Amino acid sequence: MKPPYAVKLHLIMLLALIGLAAPHSWAQEETAAAALPEPTLEQRVADLEAYINNTARTPDVASKVAGPGPGHNAWQMVSTALVLFMTLPGLALFYGGLVRKKNVLSVLAQCMGIAGLVSILWWAVGYSLSFGGGNAFIGDLSFKFFEGVNPGSTGAGFEWISDTMWAMFQLSFAIITPALMVGAIAERMKFSAVLLFVTVWMFAVYFPFAHMVWGGTGFMCGPLNADAGIRAIDFAGGTVVHMTSGWSALVLCIILGPRLGFGKEQMAPHSMVLCMVGTGMLWVGWYGFNAGSALGADAIASNAFATTTLAAAVAGFSWASAEWLHRGKPSVLGFCSGIVAGLVVVTPGAGFVTVTSSVIMGVLAGIVPFLAVSYLKRLFGYDDALDTFGVHGVGGTLGAILTGVFADESVNSVVGPLKDGLVIEQLKAVALTIVWSVVATAIIAYAIKAVMDIRVSPEVERQGLDINEHGEEGYVS
Numbered sequence: 227m228k229p230p231y232a233v234k235l236h237l238i239m240l241l242a243l244i245g246l247a248a249p250h251s252w253a254q255e256e257t258a259a260a261a262l263p264e265p266t267l268e269q270r271v272a273d274l275e276a277y278i279n280n281t282a283r284t285p286d287v288a289s290k291v292a293g294p295g296p297g298h299n300a301w302q303m304v305s306t307a308l309v310l311f312m313t314l315p316g317l318a319l320f321y322g323g324l325v326r327k328k329n330v331l332s333v334l335a336q337c338m339g340i341a342g343l344v345s346i347l348w349w350a351v352g353y354s355l356s357f358g359g360g361n362a363f364i365g366d367l368s369f370k371f372f373e374g375v376n377p378g379s380t381g382a383g384f385e386w387i388s389d390t391m392w393a394m395f396q397l398s399f400a401i402i403t404p405a406l407m408v409g410a411i412a413e414r415m416k417f418s419a420v421l422l423f424v425t426v427w428m429f430a431v432y433f434p435f436a437h438m439v440w441g442g443t444g445f446m447c448g449p450l451n452a453d454a455g456i457r458a459i460d461f462a463g464g465t466v467v468h469m470t471s472g473w474s475a476l477v478l479c480i481i482l483g484p485r486l487g488f489g490k491e492q493m494a495p496h497s498m499v500l501c502m503v504g505t506g507m508l509w510v511g512w513y514g515f516n517a518g519s520a521l522g523a524d525a526i527a528s529n530a531f532a533t534t535t536l537a538a539a540v541a542g543f544s545w546a547s548a549e550w551l552h553r554g555k556p557s558v559l560g561f562c563s564g565i566v567a568g569l570v571v572v573t574p575g576a577g578f579v580t581v582t583s584s585v586i587m588g589v590l591a592g593i594v595p596f597l598a599v600s601y602l603k604r605l606f607g608y609d610d611a612l613d614t615f616g617v618h619g620v621g622g623t624l625g626a627i628l629t630g631v632f633a634d635e636s637v638n639s640v641v642g643p644l645k646d647g648l649v650i651e652q653l654k655a656v657a658l659t660i661v662w663s664v665v666a667t668a669i670i671a672y673a674i675k676a677v678m679d680i681r682v683s684p685e686v687e688r689q690g691l692d693i694n695e696h697g698e699e700g701y702v703s
Contacts, residue, residue, distance in 0.1 A: 263287055264288055269284040269287055270290055272284050273290065273291050276385070277291060277298075279524070280295075280298060280386060280521075280522035280523075280524040281385065282385050293378050293379075293388075294378070294386060295386030297523050298386040298523055298524075299386065299388055299391060301522065301527065302383075302388070302395055303391055305395060305514035305517065305519075306394050306397075306514065306518070308510065308511045308514025308515070308518065309398035309511060309514040309518065310511075311511040312402055312507070312508055312511030312512065312514070313337055313398075313401050313402045314337060315504070316504050316507030316508040316511050317402065317406070319500050319503055319504030319507065320500075320501055320504030320562070321337070321408055321409050321412065321504070321612055322334055322497075322500055322504070323495055323497040323499065323500030323503075323504060324409075324412075324501050324559075324611075324612045325412050325495070325496065325612070326493065326496050327496035327700060328689070328692055328693075328699075329412065329413045329692060330700035330701075331696055331698050331699070331700045332417070332692055332695055332696065333412055335696055336405070336417065337408060339420070340401065340405045340408070340420075340421070340424055341401050344404065344428065345397060345401065347425065347428055348393075348400050349371060351370050352400060352432075353372065353375070353393050353397070354368060354369035355367070355434075356396065356436035356441065357369065357382065357396070357436070357440070359443060360441070361443065362443055362444060362451075362454075362455065363445055364433065364437055365441060369393075372390075375389050375393050376390065377389070383395065384522060385522075387521055396436070396440075398514075399436075399467060399515075400428070400432060403470065403471050404424045404432070406467075406468070406618055407424075407471050407474060407478060408612075408614075409475065409612030409614035410479040410610045410611060410612065410614040410615060411475070411478055411479050411482050412611040412612055414483075414486075414681055414682060414691075415681060415682070416680060416695070417691075419678065419679075419680035422678075423478070423670060423671065423680075426673075427474065427667065427670055430666040430669075431662065431663055431667070435465065435470055435659070439458070439465055439466045439655075440460075446458045446460075446465070446658070448651065449644070456655050458626075458630075458648075458652050459578060459640070459641070459644060460626065460629070461519055461530070461573070461577040461629070462515055462518075462530070462573045462574065462577070464573050464574025464622050464629065467573070468573060469656070469660070470659060470663045471614065471618055472614055472615050472620070472623075473615070473660050473663040473664055473667075474667040475610065475614040475619065476608065476614075476619055476664075477663075477664050477671065478671055479609055479611070481668065481672065481675070482671075484608070485611065485687070488609045489607075495559065498558050498559060501559065501562055502558055502561075505565055505566060508565075508566060509569065512534055512569045512573075515569075516533075516573060517534065517576070519576070526637070526638055529577060529581070529638075530576035530577040532584070533572050533575070533579060536581055536584045536585050536588060537569065537585070537587050537588040537591060538568040538572070538588070539565075539568070540568060540584075540585050540591075540592065541568025541571065542564035542565035542592065543564070543592065544564060544588065544589050545561065545564025545567065545593075545595075546560040546592075547592070548596045552600070560596075563596070563599065564595075564596070566617055567592060567595040567596075567621045568587075570591070570617060570618055570621035571587050571590065571595075571621045571622075571628065572587050572591070572625060573622070573625055574622075574626050575628060575629035575633060577637070578632075578633040578634065578637055578638050578640070579632040579633060579634060579637060583632035583634070586632070590624060591621060591625075594624050595616050595617050595624070599617070602616065602620075603616060626655060626656050626659075627652055627653065627656060630648045630649035631649055633645065682694070682695070
């Protein structure tokens with residue numbers, strides 16, 4: 227057996243990141259407000275109107291409401307908690323119910339391990355690389371260790387939310403994205419290899435895409451960067467979250483190889499009850515994901531809330547109906563898969579499309595990923611254990627394209643200047659995301675595979691990862 231290089235390397239990297247954080251004063255810097263002229267009564271009223279309407283304050287005056295707006299900031303805090311709720315416990319229970327009972331704890335451990343690891347990376351350099359100035363493809367280190375990220379300042383994310391809450395909100399996205407890949411490699415990948423892969427993948431894929439799509443200088447940030455190479459739109463993460471994780475998951479599960487007995491043995495979910503509970507948590511948490519991406523409690527957030535609800539409900543019904551027609555019975559797994567697919571598909575367009583368009587997107591979300599899961603996997607023979615690619619890769623790609631088709635200026639004024647040629651721009655963004663994710667994942671996986679065993683031994687796989695990797699059992703009879 228090879229030495230556990232990955233474990234040692236992983237611990238060294240984390241300690242180094244923590245150790246690099248130089249001591250500094252945590253006192254907030256003096257604001258420039260004192261040097262600015264006092265606002266007139268009209269300007270003070272205008273600032274209040276700006277808060278109500280979630281728009282910019284009066285510039286170049288000492289605003290009397292200079293900090294985060296209570297209502298908008300409160301919604302951002304709630305949204306951040308909801309997105310974290312999606313991973314722990316939502317995604318963990320959803321995936322945990324779908325694996326065999328001998329591996330349920332391994333899935334929970336991977337989700338929790340990723341949450342801790344990504345949080346450290348995000349604090350150290352990840353937030354800065356994602357949202358620092360930098361260039362079109364990656365940010366700089368101006369915000370390393372959260373330097374300059376102050377709870378009383380605004381503007382990093384939007385006008386009325388705390389810069390600290392913006393960083394935390396985006397952290398919740400960074401946590402769930404690699405956790406989604408757990409579904410494709412479940413029941414056979416070493417815990418140490420998962421953590422090492424995620425560490426490198428965040429730098430090679432996630433941080434660049436968060437910057438390119440949502441950073442002010444990003445290559446694919448149509449709404450904020452007039453010089454963007456691809457003038458695409460992505461409201462809440464169709465490319466950044468679902469496509470990167472989904473396509474990477476496909477490559478990783480192919481390199482890892484199928485589970486022992488795949489296609490020959492029964493590998494049914496051990497608890498559809500846990501899966502259904504996890505699905506409900508994902509649906510509720512997704513309101514933070516989509517409606518929270520409005521960055522304020524405004525009309526756009528309300529629209530995203532409505533489109534998210536309808537797309538999920540319609541897709542769940544459509545998937546189960548397709549099963550009913552093809553297999554004679556609508557399964558709970560079908561409802562659960564369809565609901566998640568609907569949430570995935572509507573994500574990039576939640577704050578850009580009308581509620582009627584979201585219904586159409588929901589129908590397609592229930593049919594296209596269903597076909598991918600039911601037939602594409604069987605046709606090519608890859609073992610995407612819990613259908614991460616079929617739901618997130620295919621669904622995210624579909625959603626990004628449909629966003630270009632259905633985006634409506636009447637819902638969000640951002641769409642207006644970008645509408646002409648938007649479908650082509652979305653297709654360009656889709657192509658770049660697929661190529662980058664696939665190539666980067668292949669390089670990372672083969673590089674790690676060259677220095678360590680990334681897969682558990684056949685004996686461990688047969689016995690289960692819970693007892694062998696974590697020394698525990700999910701169920702004790």
